[in-house]
Amino acid sequence: MFIIGELINGMYQDIAKAIKEKHKAIIQKCALEQVKAGASALDVNCGPAAREPINDIQWLVQAIQEVTDKPLALDSSKPQVIESGLKVIKNKAIINSTTADPEKLQALVPLAKKYNARLIGLTISAKGIPQNKDQRLELAAAIVAHCAEEGFPIDDLYLDPIVLPVNVAQAQMKDILESIREFKIISEPSPKAIVGLSNVSQGASARSLVNRTFLVMALAYGLDGAILDPLDKDLMDAAITAELILNKHIYCDSYLEAYRKK
Amino acid sequence: MFIIGELINGMYQDIAKAIKEKHKAIIQKCALEQVKAGASALDVNCGPAAREPINDIQWLVQAIQEVTDKPLALDSSKPQVIESGLKVIKNKAIINSTTADPEKLQALVPLAKKYNARLIGLTISAKGIPQNKDQRLELAAAIVAHCAEEGFPIDDLYLDPIVLPVNVAQAQMKDILESIREFKIISEPSPKAIVGLSNVSQGASARSLVNRTFLVMALAYGLDGAILDPLDKDLMDAAITAELILNKHIYCDSYLEAYRKK
Numbered sequence: 001m002f003i004i005g006e007l008i009n010g011m012y013q014d015i016a017k018a019i020k021e022k023h024k025a026i027i028q029k030c031a032l033e034q035v036k037a038g039a040s041a042l043d044v045n046c047g048p049a050a051r052e053p054i055n056d057i058q059w060l061v062q063a064i065q066e067v068t069d070k071p072l073a074l075d076s077s078k079p080q081v082i083e084s085g086l087k088v089i090k091n092k093a094i095i096n097s098t099t100a101d102p103e104k105l106q107a108l109v110p111l112a113k114k115y116n117a118r119l120i121g122l123t124i125s126a127k128g129i130p131q132n133k134d135q136r137l138e139l140a141a142a143i144v145a146h147c148a149e150e151g152f153p154i155d156d157l158y159l160d161p162i163v164l165p166v167n168v169a170q171a172q173m174k175d176i177l178e179s180i181r182e183f184k185i186i187s188e189p190s191p192k193a194i195v196g197l198s199n200v201s202q203g204a205s206a207r208s209l210v211n212r213t214f215l216v217m218a219l220a221y222g223l224d225g226a227i228l229d230p231l232d233k234d235l236m237d238a239a240i241t242a243e244l245i246l247n248k249h250i251y252c253d254s255y256l257e258a259y260r261k262k
Numbered sequence: 263m264f265i266i267g268e269l270i271n272g273m274y275q276d277i278a279k280a281i282k283e284k285h286k287a288i289i290q291k292c293a294l295e296q297v298k299a300g301a302s303a304l305d306v307n308c309g310p311a312a313r314e315p316i317n318d319i320q321w322l323v324q325a326i327q328e329v330t331d332k333p334l335a336l337d338s339s340k341p342q343v344i345e346s347g348l349k350v351i352k353n354k355a356i357i358n359s360t361t362a363d364p365e366k367l368q369a370l371v372p373l374a375k376k377y378n379a380r381l382i383g384l385t386i387s388a389k390g391i392p393q394n395k396d397q398r399l400e401l402a403a404a405i406v407a408h409c410a411e412e413g414f415p416i417d418d419l420y421l422d423p424i425v426l427p428v429n430v431a432q433a434q435m436k437d438i439l440e441s442i443r444e445f446k447i448i449s450e451p452s453p454k455a456i457v458g459l460s461n462v463s464q465g466a467s468a469r470s471l472v473n474r475t476f477l478v479m480a481l482a483y484g485l486d487g488a489i490l491d492p493l494d495k496d497l498m499d500a501a502i503t504a505e506l507i508l509n510k511h512i513y514c515d516s517y518l519e520a521y522r523k524k
Contacts, residue, residue, distance in 0.1 A: 166506060167513045174508060177482060205515045206503070213503040216475055217482035220439060241468070241475040244428060246436060251429045253467040 001243060002041065002158075002225030004073050004094070005034030006198065008060065010047015019046060019056050024063045031064045037230040038240075038260055041094060042068070044085065045075035053078065057085040065090055073120070073227070079107040086115040093117040096227070097160065100125045100139040105146045118156045119147070120194060123179070129162060133175040136161050137182055144186050158194040158225060159183045165202040166210055173200075173214070180221040192224035212238035219246065236260075263505060264303065264420075264487030266335050266356070267296030268460065270322065272309015281308060281318050289322060290329045297330050299492040300502075300522055303356060304330070306347065307337035315340065319347040327352055335382070335489070341369040348377040355379040358489070359422065362387045362401040367408045380418045381409070382456060385441070391424060395437040398423050399444055406448050420456040420487060421445045427464040428472055435462075435476075442483045454486035474500035481508065498522075 007030050010016040018026035031042055044060050046053040053076060061072055065088075073094035074085035082095055097120035098108040112119040123130055123139035130136045140159050147157050161179040164172055184190040195218060201210035212235045215226060219242040230236060240259045243249055252258055269292050272278040280288035293304055306322050308315040315338060323334055327350075335356035336347040344357055359382035360370040374381040385392055385401035392398045402421050409419050423441040426434055446452040457480055463472035474497045477488060481504040492498060502521045505511055514520055 170506070170509045170513055200507075204513070206499075206518065209499055209503050210507070213478055213500055214507055216478040217504065217507060220479040220482045237468075237471055238475055241471050242479065244432070245462075245472070245476055245479060247432045251432055251466070256468065 001219065001223065001239060001248075002192075002194070003039050003230055003239070004041045004043050004096075004194075004225065004227040005031075005037075005039035005230045006043050006196075006227045007034055007229060007231070008042055008064070009045040009075070010050050010056075011045070012047075016047050016049060019050065019060065022059060024066075027060060027063045028067045031068055031070075034230045035068050035070055037233075038236050039070065039230040040225075041071040041073055043073045043075045043096060043227055046081070053081045054084045057081050058088050061085050061088050071118075079104075079111065082108065083111055086111060086117065089115070094120065094158075096120045097122050098143070100142045102146075105143065109147055109150045109152050112156070113150065113152050118158060119152065120158045120160055121147075121191075122160045122162055124162050129164070132172065133179050133182070136175070136179040137186070140179070140183050140191070141186055144191055148187065154187055154191050155189050157191040159191050160194050160196060163195045163197065163200045163214070165204060166200055166214070167202075167204045177217055177221045180218055180223050184222055193218075193222060194225040194227070195223060197226045197228040208232055208234055211235055215239055216242045219243065263481065263485065263501060263510075264454075264456070265301050265492055265501070266303045266305050266358075266456075266487065266489040267293075267299075267301035267492045268305050268458075268489045269296055269491060269493070270304055270326070271307040271337070272312055272318075273307070274309075278309050278311060281312065281322065284321060286325045286328075289325045293326045293330055293332075296492045297332055299495075300498050301332065301492040302487075303333040303335055305335045305337050305358060305489055308343070315343045316346045319343050320350045323347050323350050333380075341366075341373065344370065345373055348373060348379065351377070356382060356420075358382045359384050360405070362404045364408075367405065371409055371412045371414050374418070375412065375414050380420060381414065382420045382422055383409075383453075384422045384424060386424050391426070394434065395441050395444070398437070398441040399448070402441070402445050402453070403448055406453055410449065416449055416451050416453050419453040421453050422456050422458060425457045425459065425462045425476070427466060428462055428476070429464075429466045439479055439483045442480055442485050446484055455480075455484060456487040456489070457485060459488045459490040470494055470496055473497055477501055478504045481505065 046056040073096040075096040121143035123136045180193040200214045201207040308318040335358040337358040383405040385398045442455040462476045463469035
């Protein structure tokens with residue numbers, strides 16, 4: 001699976017402080033720890049309190065690129081912040097994210113095309129958070145249709161069903177899982193499915209347990225990627241084992257270590 | 263989910279010895295520990311080396327019934343051993359198990375009817391272990407058809423797709439999971455799906471991790487029950503959390519404890 005490490009995010013105090021003080025070593029350590037733990041890519045988010053996100057994201061990207069060449073996911077609700085990051089990214093970037101709103105799609109799909117980036121599309125719109133599977137599929141279809149019209153390669157599109165916290169939206173969990181399966185049959189070639197995992201346990205007890213249980217279920221439904229905390233070893237063990245059961249990598253007695261060394 | 267505790271089985275040395283020496287306290291302790299850990303029912307198997315299984319199973323059932331009124335699953339390949347156990351069982355029994363072979367069905371379905379027992383049907387036949395989903399569904403359909411003809415209530419039928427070890431049959435795991443989903447649409451009312459869980463990790467490293475990861479996936483595919491080790495706390499935590507996500511019980515901050523107290 002495509003694992004995007006979530007920890008370089010200005011909503012965490014230590015990262016916010018490092019960005020403010022331009023303390024490169026803290027960011028680079030956080031990047032390397034996630035890569036070592038199995039991240040395929042790294043999310044980069046200046047955080048809600050950033051005063052100069054257009055500059056900050058460039059500084060973050062450059063600091064991280066000094067220590068790793070893993071793909072970076074530029075995480076912002078502001079297209080101009082994402083474009084600023086794209087200008088300095090060396091490898092194939094990920095845009096995190098567009099919604100199904102026409103103005104967002106019109107701003108971000110051309111950027112994704114121009115920079116040959118992957119694009120995460122959230123099945124959400126100005127009307128609010130979807131309340132069931134049909135609403136998720138309707139928004140997903142709108143995103144896919146827009147991308148297809150613009151000539152954006154659907155292979156590079158990751159649809160996110162919007163994972164809600166289990167403690168407030170328990171009745172929607174099955175719909176969210178089924179959305180993952182149905183996203184894949186919207187078009188041929190099929191878009192990929194991704195989730196922002198940690199939200200499922202927001203405000204819940206036993207967060208790691210809830211996260212890894214949901215992730216295993218989502219993988220069984222065909223999930224391709226997740227934004228998550230790769231330093232959660234139990235979570236990574238569960239993900240690796242789920243992919244073993246799904247025959248994505250070959251069994252050997254030391255399959256956990258073998259996967260990590262890969 | 264319907265959890266059948268697997269530990270009262272003569273293939274374990276301590277249980278075999280207790281059966282041989284008619285040491286009731288060991289069996290009763292094993293029964294109570296499993297019930298306390300969350301078992302909804304208990305498997306009862308005299309083991310491969312039992313010399314007098316027809317008597318032994320009655321002794322086991324009576325010993326267990328002195329300390330718990332949980333349903334018991336009579337686990338034997340010999341119909342006469344199962345019938346012997348049925349004669350002394352007080353509550354609704356589970357017959358574990360029939361295969362899809364006509365002679366097995368002809369022996370066990372009438373017994374299940376006569377004693378108002380639940381019946382586990384393995385999708386296996388004298389031809390061997392099924393190699394893919396279609397073979398599983400064909401055998402499942404044969405079992406359902408036989409039960410329907412005999413007037414056995416399909417609500418009380420649990421189909422088992424035959425879980426193979428991940429280290430020898432990795433390519434079949436997805437088929438096994440999908441069989442669980444498809445069993446449910448064979449008839450209306452639908453049969454239930456059950457697995458003998460531990461086999462998935464037979465000979466593998468990280469057994470508990472493999473067991474719980476497969477169980478979570480199977481629950482996401484609609485599994486109703488499993489024969490498993492309820493003393494594996496991580497496994498039970500995973501099962502309870504999977505059912506939470508599937509909205510089978512209501513979230514509260516102490517949902518793990520709340521479920522166990524139930």
